[in-house]
């Protein structure tokens with residue numbers, strides 16, 4: 001099965017095409033004709049042009065939005081790397097389906113749907129409205145053994161790819177990616193350390209809240225995990241299987257699926273950024289389908305954005321996860337889109353257009 005999954009992945013990645021240069025050029029011309037200073041909306045103009053390139057039309061749409069929240073547990077929590085225990089993952093996952101978690105509150109203000117996905121929560125979930133893509137009941141503790149098998153890593157990636165395709169077919173225009181999983185800042189920092197080739201201390205923070213001693217324990221657990229598995233940075237599936245979480249794998253798949261199905265995917269905090277690094281290692285062209293949102297509080301965030309050559313537009317020191325930072329970008333994009341669609345042009349107001357000097 002592992003070989004089959006890998007072949008399928010290679011084949012799907014071969015389908016990823018560059019963005020439409022024609023649609024991007026038309027979008028830039030459209031921006032330049034709008035009655036305002038040239039590039040007046042700065043990076044927001046460039047993001048909308050990127051979306052035009054992804055959707056392959058100057059007449060881009062941001063009408064239907066969803067945030068896909070991948071939920072999973074992490075065996076490494078037994079090492080005392082988080083202030084809470086794994087039971088919280090299931091509780092918050094069910095709260096997404098009930099519409100009462102932070103991301104639900106934020107998404108409701110912009111009409112974005114919240115789609116919780118159980119890709120590896122340790123317990124059985126009963127609340128209707130949670131998409132069941134469970135690969136296993138949590139990962140293993142990476143300080144003792146591989147977090148998951150390579151086959152499981154690939155299965156979780158394929159689940160994310162399939163979901164992106166399904167959502168594109170269902171008519172969504174843009175996706176945000178989020179996660180919930182106690183311990184996932186440990187798995188993310190471990191993967192970041194390997195893929196960025198930096199010491200764990202440089203990419204590890206306090207996550208959802210840890211004491212200084214807790215942080216030392218977390219860095220030590222990451223060092224032990226890396227020393228046990230020696231994952232190679234040029235083997236992204238091996239890195240994911242050794243140290244990862246099912247949430248990271250699902251997010252990686254959603255990003256690859258976004259590139260395959262041509263739907264933009266907005267990044268959130270450290271966990272999604274690590275998934276972005278993995279997606280880039282699997283299929284480099286995926287990055288052009290990713291939209292940066294905010295620069296998070298975890299120390300890995302800035303380093304990963306640099307590696308991805310992406311620049312976040314919100315600097316809010318966020319550390320919440322669930323896709324909240326990605327959803328925060330939506331109203332800003334809506335405002336820029338309103339100007340793009342509706343504003344008068346220089347021609348309409350009989351004013352000579354600005355020239356690019």
Ligand SMILES: O=C(O)c1ccc[n+]([C@@H]2O[C@H](COP(=O)([O-])O)[C@@H](O)[C@H]2O)c1
Nearest residue numbers: 082181182183184185207208269270321
């Ligand atoms: O998105 C981030 O950058 C982020 C930073 C810190 C914490 N989190 C959230 O907090 C949880 C992980 O924190 P921890 O300390 O258990 O690793 C997980 O559910 C994430 O959604 C998320």
Ligand SMILES: Cc1cc2nc[nH]c2cc1C
Nearest residue numbers: 084088092208320321322
């Ligand atoms: C309540 C709670 C909500 C969360 N959302 C993301 N991580 C979280 C961690 C906790 C503890």
